[in-house]
Amino acid sequence: MARITAGVATSHIPALGVAVDLGKTAEAYWAPAFAGYEWTRAWQAAEAKPDVVILVFNDHATAFDMKLIPTFAIGCAERFVPADEGWGPRPVPVVEGHPDLAWHIAQSLILDEFDMTIINDMDVDHGLTVPLSMNFGTDAAFTTPAAWPCKVIPLAVNVVTFPPPTGNRCWALGEAVARAVASFPEDLNVQIWGTGGMSHQLQGPRAGLINRDWDNGFLDGLIGDSDRLRHVPHIEYLRETGSEGIEMVMWLVMRGALGRETRLLHRHYHVPASNTAVGHIVLEPVA
Amino acid sequence: MARITAGVATSHIPALGVAVDLGKTAEAYWAPAFAGYEWTRAWQAAEAKPDVVILVFNDHATAFDMKLIPTFAIGCAERFVPADEGWGPRPVPVVEGHPDLAWHIAQSLILDEFDMTIINDMDVDHGLTVPLSMNFGTDAAFTTPAAWPCKVIPLAVNVVTFPPPTGNRCWALGEAVARAVASFPEDLNVQIWGTGGMSHQLQGPRAGLINRDWDNGFLDGLIGDSDRLRHVPHIEYLRETGSEGIEMVMWLVMRGALGRETRLLHRHYHVPASNTAVGHIVLEPVA
Amino acid sequence: MTDIHAYFAELEDIPGTRVYTGKRAREGYHLNQFAMSLMKADNRARWKADEAAYLADWHLTDEQRKAVLSRDYNRLLDLGGNIYFLAKMFSTDGLSFVQAVSTMTGMSVEDYQAMMVAGGRSAVGQRSIRANAASGDNKGAN
């Protein structure tokens, strides 16, 4: 039986991907941001070794333009090619999907009354590939591996055009994903990742907003058996963490999938990377 | 305040559109199918006069291919062009949207935890244009009017790739659409239409299946205060009414939007039109 | 919630019917996308000029390719084709839905049309492969 063994959340800041791709991770500006991922990379390689990652992310006007805006879309393709976001694709491996499990989850979610969009062809942007760069590989220079060590099921959430799904709906989606994984007959070690956030605002006179206290309170809220984050309204993310801080609702899909209680394995917070606060947490479900 | 004043359901058989477009509605084969729409056309023109129709339909491999399959998609564009389904577009007017109300409904539904896909560009196939042909126009020859007499908000439901949304989810979507319409400040007379069905199977050795009793029982179930149809499982539609009879789940969106109780205004059933049973019902909500 | 395994098992229990599940959608992905390409007039012209050459651009299996060229629609359903996509093929051939659909039933177009005018095919004995087997009634099984 497939099972969700861990949840990982991380910012997916494009500049982190650029630092990896240009070999700048050891520079003074970037080193503290990357340092917090060293524990995770060692754990992924030596201990966690997922077969599949369900990677919750958002597209940033890359695969989707304004013609069509799915609230929840699940990638069921054999593979997903890193997108050209306007300056050439990132020099990272093609992302291999897991169509068997992805279709199973998609169909389970629809029977469970989530109104999924099924995607069979999608290029994936930094929102999906930067978290892979932060988690995988073993050398201190954050060299990109020749192939990603596991399959990936992209789960795209609209957080660009308002309203995004409510926090409650995201959490409930995570719960339903966990039920779907549990009913997949093959024995698979599955992780779920939430990406995006933390504090950032990329637009307008208020750009550059960072709220270290709120972000850390959010990280606290993911640990243990509290479900208070489930009920945080959108307006609070926007006021407290900036207009793009709303991406954090995607972390709630991850949290919801871990069940009633979580245990903290690792945590990291750093300001700034480019315009953004870097946040990262690794959790496991408490059975 | 906008309000839902009536619900209409109808088959959307492409052959009915062809009969209209070729001026064959009075031929012996077609006349009985069309006769049952005369009451409705007179009522629409003289009495009902909707400002907007929310038209629940499915795309038949026209606007959507297999790259992307939204469960529920709502059309928010200014206009929707009749699609070329392979033999030229139907010679019918462009369908004018109602972006104000459509965006309002889309946003309300997302806040109400329906995972809508928003569509800003979509050609519409016979699933949407045939019901317009059956409802609008006043002459006995079913001549297509120079313009449709109201705005249309397309609401596309996946009923092609399994699983479609459950009957319960469709009914609940209708209830949420009604709440959304009720919170729109402008005074608008809104109808909701469910389309597709009734019995038909277009594939395999069992093609041509028709189940007059089941279809009529389904029509019965839409009238009054029963919600038994809400719980009919997909397999029952398939076994009893053919593989394409599943389209009837779209009628439940219409029924759900009419509230606790409905009153019958008009009803029509005829076999056959091409491969299909023609079913049609007009209901109003009982306040 | 619904047991997904029971749900999909039941979908396979209907005589003479291939429900378009995710499993079939995967198998038929390139087949259906090929058929969809015939929505465009240019593609139809290229297809009509040389069907085999046109198919060479699409990742079909040999079995799919053969069934496309021979217009074996039941076989195409088995190989992941969906009827709304396959319709682009038979429309390009100038066939109506009634004509194309009748080829899947083993009936002539005339007999099929006569059946429809007489009220269509009855559901009796056509609801369940399992039930038919249990009752010894093999009519339409599989």
Added chain:
Amino acid sequence: MTDIHAYFAELEDIPGTRVYTGKRAREGYHLNQFAMSLMKADNRARWKADEAAYLADWHLTDEQRKAVLSRDYNRLLDLGGNIYFLAKMFSTDGLSFVQAVSTMTGMSVEDYQAMMVAGGRSAVGQRSIRANAASGDNKGAN
């Protein structure tokens, strides 16, 4: 369920922020689709060769056109632009997110970067236009 009118009213209450609502998405539809077109190298080349000629193919309002040509990003946000779409414009100009974003804050790039290194902009006094007005604190209002 959420009161939709209250929900959207609150989104307009954040100082110096244009939340990308459906209303803005409608107003900015062609603007954002124009920006999206710059994801393709061919289009970027045509755009760079003659910006005004390139824009003529897109249904922008005169105000949007003017703001595009003058790279007035705050104005573009007012006119329905979304930052992820507008990013295709400033990337084509060779600007990073930090450089482009700083132009919206009235700060120099250097000052903006120094602010970020020092921990970023505080939320204090930046949470609510209404609350600021009530307290007589106008900082960042609108």
